[in-house]
Amino acid sequence: MSEPPVPLETSVDHGFACVRQALAAVQPRLAPHEVGVITKVSIGIAMISGLPGVGYEELVRFPGGLLGIAFNVDEDEIGVILLGDFQDLHTGDQVERTGRVMDVAVGEGLLGRVIDPLGGPLDGKGLIATDQRLPIERPAPPIMDRAPVDVPLLTGLKAVDALVPIARGQRELILGDRQTGKTAIAIDTILNQRGQNVICVYCAIGQRAAAVAKVVANLREKGAMEYTVVVVAEGESAPGLVYITPYAATSIAEYIMEKGRDVLIVYDDLTHHARAYRELSLLLRRPPGREAFPGDIFYIHSRMLERSTHLIKERGGGSLSALPVIETTAQDISAYIPTNLISITDGQIYLSPRLFELGVLPAIDVGKSVSRVGGEAQRPAYREFASHLKLAYSQFEELETFAKFGTRLDDATRKTIDHGERIRACLKQPESQPVSMVQQICVLMALTANLFEPIPLEKMNDAQQALQKAASKIPADVAGRFTTAAKLSDGDRKTVLAIATSALAPFELKPAPPKPALPS
Ligand SMILES: Nc1ncnc2c1ncn2[C@@H]1O[C@H](COP(=O)(O)OP(=O)(O)O)[C@@H](O)[C@H]1O
Numbered sequence: 001m002s003e004p005p006v007p008l009e010t011s012v013d014h015g016f017a018c019v020r021q022a023l024a025a026v027q028p029r030l031a032p033h034e035v036g037v038i039t040k041v042s043i044g045i046a047m048i049s050g051l052p053g054v055g056y057e058e059l060v061r062f063p064g065g066l067l068g069i070a071f072n073v074d075e076d077e078i079g080v081i082l083l084g085d086f087q088d089l090h091t092g093d094q095v096e097r098t099g100r101v102m103d104v105a106v107g108e109g110l111l112g113r114v115i116d117p118l119g120g121p122l123d124g125k126g127l128i129a130t131d132q133r134l135p136i137e138r139p140a141p142p143i144m145d146r147a148p149v150d151v152p153l154l155t156g157l158k159a160v161d162a163l164v165p166i167a168r169g170q171r172e173l174i175l176g177d178r179q180t181g182k183t184a185i186a187i188d189t190i191l192n193q194r195g196q197n198v199i200c201v202y203c204a205i206g207q208r209a210a211a212v213a214k215v216v217a218n219l220r221e222k223g224a225m226e227y228t229v230v231v232v233a234e235g236e237s238a239p240g241l242v243y244i245t246p247y248a249a250t251s252i253a254e255y256i257m258e259k260g261r262d263v264l265i266v267y268d269d270l271t272h273h274a275r276a277y278r279e280l281s282l283l284l285r286r287p288p289g290r291e292a293f294p295g296d297i298f299y300i301h302s303r304m305l306e307r308s309t310h311l312i313k314e315r316g317g318g319s320l321s322a323l324p325v326i327e328t329t330a331q332d333i334s335a336y337i338p339t340n341l342i343s344i345t346d347g348q349i350y351l352s353p354r355l356f357e358l359g360v361l362p363a364i365d366v367g368k369s370v371s372r373v374g375g376e377a378q379r380p381a382y383r384e385f386a387s388h389l390k391l392a393y394s395q396f397e398e399l400e401t402f403a404k405f406g407t408r409l410d411d412a413t414r415k416t417i418d419h420g421e422r423i424r425a426c427l428k429q430p431e432s433q434p435v436s437m438v439q440q441i442c443v444l445m446a447l448t449a450n451l452f453e454p455i456p457l458e459k460m461n462d463a464q465q466a467l468q469k470a471a472s473k474i475p476a477d478v479a480g481r482f483t484t485a486a487k488l489s490d491g492d493r494k495t496v497l498a499i500a501t502s503a504l505a506p507f508e509l510k511p512a513p514p515k516p517a518l519p520s
Pocket residue numbers: 176177178179180181182183184185361362429430431
């Protein structure tokens with residue numbers, strides 16, 4: 001049975017009553033709403049007038065939702081850097097204040113994602129599930145909240161872990177000309193953090209889209225995206241976006257560090273960042289300084305890298321290690337931006353195009369590379385061999401040039417060169433093949449004990465591979481002592497050397513068999 005129909009009049013009356021009730025409940029309030037107008041637009045920046053209350057670095061909103069950051073706050077004109085395309089803006093368009101500074105979504109929901117600096121997804125996997133935001137610029141932790149570094153950040157590269165060791169919480173610059181393997185070192189380091197309980201943030205600044213896609217595909221293929229966030233501003237992006245990218249990435253990393261985790265951030269590369277900032281500054285008519293970079297370029301990089309640190313236990317004990325990358329031109333490491341960054345960071349890994357051409361990969365120039373604090377956290381098992389190796393290798397590099405001219409060498413020099421060549425062969429390593437700590441120490445120990453000396457150079461690669469495989473035979477208790485702070489005992493050393501000797505034996509140059517005696 002259906003209910004009798006409600007008369008139309010009653011329904012209309014009821015409707016009006018509801019509207020009246022709703023209107024009575026609303027208390028209209030007046031809110032001042034500051035609106036300015038665009039007076040000039042050019043690539044990357046806009047000048048606006050009529051926003052007297054705007055603060056430094058406040059976000060302003062343009063028509064169409066485009067955001068900008070108030071950068072030059074003058075009395076009658078405001079210079080704004082645009083966080084997007086300028087093409088749809090016109091002089092006379094209205095600009096609104098937002099009353100907040102630039103912030104970015106942070107949280108564990110970002111792991112495995114590729115995002116732009118505004119937090120938008122670039123991987124086509126839909127919206128990002130995070131509920132927290134942090135300003136992109138935050139003060140660095142105070143000195144009293146910082147602890148000395150004490151845990152190594154293993155890169156899986158023998159040349160780095162043995163000779164320029166990096167610690168969790170350290171900032172180590174990677175610099176070199178283009179195409180010398182800078183990105184490769186940073187990516188290898190990320191790949192080696194698998195199972196090490198380190199979260200990684202890869203920040204691609206101003207690179208070609210194809211190069212970034214290659215890196216992401218590599219990370220995904222090796223299963224490294226599970227613990228990695230990729231923040232990207234491509235080369236074609238607005239300079240404002242390129243400029244804020246590393247700051248946004250740092251806030252994402254910092255959030256995880258403050259949860260007590262260890263985080264690694266790679267800035268690839270800050271040369272593009274400096275150029276974007278130079279472009280913005282010149283457009284905003286700030287006075288240029290050395291190499292036309294603005295006077296505060298040192299400060300914009302240092303305040304970013306100062307945020308990397310190792311926190312004390314009371315603040316969770318997390319750490320943020322940074323690997324900024326810088327591209328040099330014609331091997332000039334004394335240019336303005338490289339020298340700035342060398343002085344800001346705790347050491348540098350210099351990649352030499354000469355070594356790259358010689359096929360010595362990774363092309364690390366040990367003489368020009370240094371780690372100022374990483375040695376503190378390096379395990380004693382490494383330290384036992386590292387100083388000997390570094391000295392022997394440097395001596396070899398000095399003598400190598402002489403040997404090229406076919407000079408007749410005395411026995412001692414010949415020996416140094418032979419040993420150096422074997423060290424170099426052992427430090428060579430293909431891309432994306434991290435070597436575990438136990439394998440590395442096994443190789444270093446064999447090198448120091450001169451076990452490679454009877455092996456001809458052309459067999460060194462195979463011999464080394466065999467030795468790395470044999471490292472799995474090292475008993476677990478001995479391998480365990482490699483990671484603890486204790487020194488290795490003579491017994492441990494003997495065990496490892498015995499394994500190494502038998503692994504290397506098949507590669508040794510056999511003395512020629514004695515000739516059979518002629519029948520008389
Ligand atoms: N250890 C290595 N073994 C073999 N090839 C390498 C190694 N390191 C880098 N490469 C190759 O060298 C080229 C340049 O490396 P890349 O990291 O892109 O240089 P950069 O970032 O300095 O421009 C790439 O093609 C890369 O595959």
